[in-house]
Amino acid sequence: MLQIYNTLTKEKAPFQPIEAGKIKMYVCGMTVYDYCHIGHARVMVSFDLITRYLRSRGWEVEYVRNITDVDDKIINRAAENGEAAIDLSERMIAAMHEDEAKLNVLRPSQEPKATAHIDSIQALIQTLIEKGFAYPAANGDVYYRVEKFATYGQLTNKNVDELRAGARIEVNEAKESPLDFVLWKGAKEGEVSWESPWGAGRPGWHIECSAMSKCCLGATFDIHGGGPDLPFPHHENEIAQSEAANGVKYVNTWMHAGAVRVNSEKMSKSLGNFFTIRDVLEKYDAEVVRMFLSSVHYRSYIDYSEESLKEARSKLDRFYQALNDIEVSEPDTDNDYQQRFDAAMDDDFNTPQAFAVMFELVNELNTAKRDNSVKAASLAAQLKHLGGVLGLLQQHPADFLQGEAKEGGLSNDAIETLIQQRADAKANKDYAESDRIRDELAAQGVILKDSREGTSWYRES
RNA sequence: GGCGCGAUGGCAGAGUGGUUAUGCAGCGGACUGCAACUCCGUGAACGCCGGUUCGAUUCCGACUCGCGCCUCCA
Numbered sequence: 345m346l347q348i349y350n351t352l353t354k355e356k357a358p359f360q361p362i363e364a365g366k367i368k369m370y371v372c373g374m375t376v377y378d379y380c381h382i383g384h385a386r387v388m389v390s391f392d393l394i395t396r397y398l399r400s401r402g403w404e405v406e407y408v409r410n411i412t413d414v415d416d417k418i419i420n421r422a423a424e425n426g427e428a429a430i431d432l433s434e435r436m437i438a439a440m441h442e443d444e445a446k447l448n449v450l451r452p453s454q455e456p457k458a459t460a461h462i463d464s465i466q467a468l469i470q471t472l473i474e475k476g477f478a479y480p481a482a483n484g485d486v487y488y489r490v491e492k493f494a495t496y497g498q499l500t501n502k503n504v505d506e507l508r509a510g511a512r513i514e515v516n517e518a519k520e521s522p523l524d525f526v527l528w529k530g531a532k533e534g535e536v537s538w539e540s541p542w543g544a545g546r547p548g549w550h551i552e553c554s555a556m557s558k559c560c561l562g563a564t565f566d567i568h569g570g571g572p573d574l575p576f577p578h579h580e581n582e583i584a585q586s587e588a589a590n591g592v593k594y595v596n597t598w599m600h601a602g603a604v605r606v607n608s609e610k611m612s613k614s615l616g617n618f619f620t621i622r623d624v625l626e627k628y629d630a631e632v633v634r635m636f637l638s639s640v641h642y643r644s645y646i647d648y649s650e651e652s653l654k655e656a657r658s659k660l661d662r663f664y665q666a667l668n669d670i671e672v673s674e675p676d677t678d679n680d681y682q683q684r685f686d687a688a689m690d691d692d693f694n695t696p697q698a699f700a701v702m703f704e705l706v707n708e709l710n711t712a713k714r715d716n717s718v719k720a721a722s723l724a725a726q727l728k729h730l731g732g733v734l735g736l737l738q739q740h741p742a743d744f745l746q747g748e749a750k751e752g753g754l755s756n757d758a759i760e761t762l763i764q765q766r767a768d769a770k771a772n773k774d775y776a777e778s779d780r781i782r783d784e785l786a787a788q789g790v791i792l793k794d795s796r797e798g799t800s801w802y803r804e805s
Numbered sequence: 806g807g808c809g810c811g812a813u814g815g816c817a818g819a820g821u822g823g824u825u826a827u828g829c830a831g832c833g834g835a836c837u838g839c840a841a842c843u844c845c846g847u848g849a850a851c852g853c854c855g856g857u858u859c860g861a862u863u864c865c866g867a868c869u870c871g872c873g874c875c876u877c878c879a
Binding site (some may be wrong): 354371373374381385388393399415417480497501503506507509549570571572574577578605608609611613615640643644645651655665668695696697700704711714738754773775776779782786791802 | 806807808809810811816817818819820826827828831836837839840841842843844871872873874875876877878879
């Protein structure tokens with residue numbers, strides 16, 4: 345029985361979709377004004393892994409992740425660059441898709457863009473105005489009337505009185521209350537805008553998600569996910585908008601990924617301590633990065649450091665060493681690894697536990713490789729299958745282990761030539777020479793492994 | 806100040822009211838010409854103080870420390 349931790353109730357609960365066998369999931373995506381960083385990657389990988397697992401268990405998953413392609417930040421950045429906002433956002437969307445592909449993140453079922461949903465956004469705002477939950481202000485903006493929504497703050501345990509008392513924002517004359525947030529922003533001179541009953545303008549951030557999720561999934565759906573900084577105010581506001589407008593419960597299960605930290609601080613744009621996915625992929629293999637992001641439970645924070653990435657690399661090395669030099673047949677049903685793996689993942693997607701099961705499998709596989717090739721081949725298939733559910737272990741082991749030739753490093757051909765010379769020396773029992781060649785390769789980061797079948801090699805990470 | 810989360814062996818990181826996490830590193834052994842890979846064995850932990858219990862790292866309470874959100878941020 346699948347259990348998922350729900351941010352709304354703050355407990356793990358058995359998961360039951362609205363429609364049997366089908367899961368409707370919406371995850372907040374990027375605001376495309378810059379390259380994605382590792383924090384974004386964590387959300388992408390976490391929900392990708394969750395989607396892959398759910399599908400592996402036979403659920404149909406309709407996975408929607410939006411793209412915020414109109415926003416102050418995009419407008420400002422585009423102006424700085426001297427380019428049109430649309431050009432910037434299109435460029436960043438393309439970059440995001442490249443980054444995702446490298447991390448083996450599957451594309452969501454739908455990726456709605458805010459600019460393609462202006463009509464539904466306006467319709468939603470209109471409904472909120474008609475129901476008294478929103479009001480057009482004198483400055484051309486439309487605001488949400490927070491204090492009208494009785495259960496505001498349910499997701500993050502906020503209460504309106506304390507929020508009002510602690511409001512840091514200077515009072516905006518146009519707002520009835522400092523807590524009110526903007527649904528529609530009146531256009532300033534020269535900005536991209538759309539006509540509306542309240543004047544030219546563009547949508548506020550929160551309303552986009554309410555509108556797009558309703559369009560793509562309906563007024564009520566199963567899972568809503570996002571990053572660690574979204575529960576307040578973004579998701580709180582989505583609940584207020586959607587439930588006030590639709591009159592039904594918005595989301596059954598809220599899921600939030602943990603933060604990526606650097607030196608014990610959250611990695612974020614506002615702190616300026618972020619690494620883009622591109623930066624990281626220059627240094628580390630994409631599958632290593634994916635392994636790193638999967639190696640901790642999705643709700644816990646994770647520390648980005650040289651050491652963590654190295655550790656992820658050694659875990660993959662162990663998996664791929666086990667898969668190396670062996671035939672892969674069909675998974676054996678005569679073991680309980682699959683069942684234990686599923687049990688771990690059913691428990692709120694406990695990937696560390698799932699990896700523990702896989703490592704036990706590796707141990708049995710390595711033992712079987714010595715004298716039972718039939719069993720080994722089927723265990724290898726089982727391992728590769730489980731890895732596949734997590735979006736890992738699908739490369740040829742030798743390709744992964746050998747890695748790419750580094751700048752100025754030895755080419756594969758050069759390595760093979762040296763290995764042949766060493767084999768000749770060994771055949772002549774000239775161990776001094778064979779060791780010299782091995783040391784020479786080691787100095788270049790190439791490790792040799794002799795076996796009955798010959799010598800294989802891999803590059804150190 | 807309000808609302809949450811966390812504190813596990815040298816490091817990373819799951820989990821459990823009494824029993825092996827797992828990976829890396831360490832130690833002893835096997836394999837190997839020597840290594841590497843691999844295998845076998847092994848040492849090592851549950852922040853602090855109380856309480857509940859036959860028994861708590863696990864449940865409850867206080868404390869200390871760390872982190873996140875309360876403002877745009879994944």
